[in-house]
Amino acid sequence: MKLENKKIVTKEETPYPNTLYKYREWDNPYHQTLITKREVFFPPPSGFEDPYDCKIPIRYDLLTYNERIEFGVRVLKAKEPGKPHHYYRQKAIQQYPNSAFASPKRIEEIQKIEAEDFDKRIGILCLTEHPDSSEMWNYYSKNHTGFCVGFDPKILFDYLGGGGAVLYHDEIPIIYPTPKHSYDEQLAFQIFSKHKKWAFEDEYRTFLSKMAQPLSTEDRIVIVPPEAYTEIILGAYMPEEWKEQITKALPPELINIKTRQSTINEGEIVLV
Known part of the structure; x- marks a missing residue:
């Protein structure tokens, strides 16, 4: 190759x-x-x-609340390009309670998936x-x-x-x-x-x-x-x-x- x-x-x-x-x-x-x-x-x-x-x-669990929101903003920008920043931030805040970042268990699941993917x-x-x-x-x-x-x-x-x-x-x-x-x-x-x-x-x-x-x-x-x-x-x-x-x-x-x-x-x- x-x-x-x-x-x-x-x-x-x-x-x-x-x-x-x-x-x-x-x-x-x-x-x-x-x-x-x-x-x-x-x-x-x-x-x-x-x-x-x-x-x-990757230590998602060590991010502050604002850092987790900004992470959500970047994800939303990739999915819905062209919107103003306040739109992404407001939507990220609204979605946070149901996001993976709000659950230690979900963070562990994400880390496991990433490790398996990296290995492959x-x-x-x-x-x-x-x-x-x-x-x-x-x-x-x-x-x-x-x-x-x-x-x-x-x-x-x-x-x-x-x-x-x-x-x-x-x-x-x-x-x-x-x-x-x-x-x-x-x-x-x-x-x-x-x-x-x-x-x-x-x-x-x-x-x-x-x-x-x-x-x-x-x-x-x-x-x-x-x-x-x-x-x-x-x-x-x-x-x-x-x-x-x-x-x-x-x-x-x-x-x-x-x-x-x-x-x-x-x-x-x-x-x-």
């Missing part, structure tokens, strides 16, 4: 690391395609372990700057039996339309409805904000979005140009059989890619 330019920089004037990495499991056929077909997959956020990752609710229309590619993180090897590469692929972030993000660093917070940011937070601000908060307990990942992300309709499985798969690949790192406990399989499975355009082996020395990961 053609990617839209949607570059979001979350650490201004901070250069990308020289390489960004994706940890995978070799005995998972879907993970193998990262090498065999040069495919990256943009999963929906619903599969993420962090309950707030891309799931921060967004795909996130997660990468890290660390190829030697024991926690990452354990969790994302099946206890050091998998592999890790390095990418040139400039080539990768230029091709995918942009990307940026995840920012880690003591408390999850509050996201307000427009216009207090624009749509772009809401998107940036959702995609690039995580709790500091996940800071060890030092994560960078890029994303796909398709607002008109849900992303299909095919939409979420993107073929990456071979020049974006920099290296493959084999897990310290990867079986020899799998190492041979990887060597044989490399497509011609990746045959000469640098390959390294990770080892564990006194609890530290060493790449050789």
Whole structure:
């Protein structure tokens, strides 16, 4: 699919690391395609372990009464353009007692619907700057039996339309409805904000979005140009059989890619 330019920089004037990495499991056929077909997959956020990752609710409940009325005014202006402002405001005030904003339960229902809709229309590619993180090897590469692929972030993000660093917070940011937070601000908060307990990942992300309709499985798969690949790192406990399989499975355009082996020395990961 053609990617839209949607570059979001979350650490201004901070250069990308020289390489960004994706940890995978070799005995998972879907993970193998990262090498065999040069495919990256943009999963929906619903599969993420962090309950707030891309799931921060928009806080309609924190709007003041006047802010809720003004929100209603904007909705009415879109439905009935060309009327004077006092018409919209008076009508918004009249409708308020029966609006969603007057009911905490309805606000929760709206937040749930928005979260489900967001999940269907967004795909996130997660990468890290660390190829030697024991926690990452354990969790994302099946206890050091998998592999890790390095990418040139400039080539990768230029091709995918942009990307940026995840920012880690003591408390999850509050996201307000427009216009207090624009749509772009809401998107940036959702995609690039995580709790500091996940800071060890030092994560960078890029994303796909398709607002008109849900992303299909095919939409979420993107073929990456071979020049974006920099290296493959084999897990310290990867079986020899799998190492041979990887060597044989490399497509011609990746045959000469640098390959390294990770080892564990006194609890530290060493790449050789």
